[in-house]
Amino acid sequence: MSIEYYDSVWDTIEETPEEALNMRLRSELMAKIAGRVQEWGITQNEAAHRLGITQPRLNDLLNGRINKFSLDALVNLTGPARFHLELAIEDEKEVAA
Template sequence: MTQNLFAMVTEDPIESNIKHLKMNLFMMLTQRIRQNGWTQVVAAKELKITQPRMSNLFKGKLEKFSIDALLEMVVRSGYDFDVDVDSTNKASPLSFQLKKRKK
């Protein structure tokens, strides 16, 4: 069984992968915001977005966010983004990790 639930509701692999990535970034962000004890107002300030935009995030309106915007918020929340490209690896040519930034 696939870990990408969106693959079960759409036959378009691009759409399912984008939705899957957005959902994972959303879950990471909201978890990080809760761990920090941030209100929506504080989170918006820390992540440099408006409070209405933060409200959209908390309501799960992921169609209003690009992957770029979500990644930027993840980095602003205290993570570093590490990307590795290996064109010789046909099974997994691209991999990335999010690592908590050291203070």
């Protein structure tokens, strides 16, 4: 039996590399936003209001219900969470070098 290694747990769960990348990005954004909410030290109702979402929606985010959030929805929360988000697209040839 050989042992396989993956860069991300999502690579083992998802069927395609594109799906794995989408899930990895979503999980990273969720973790950052959840961390920011914790830093605020305020109630979920106050944090939800700050983010412009409902308290049940915030609860889904804080409890890691990743399938309830699209990448687009999470990107839209980065502004109210006071994050600066940039997209870096690199040529695979340059990354491998």
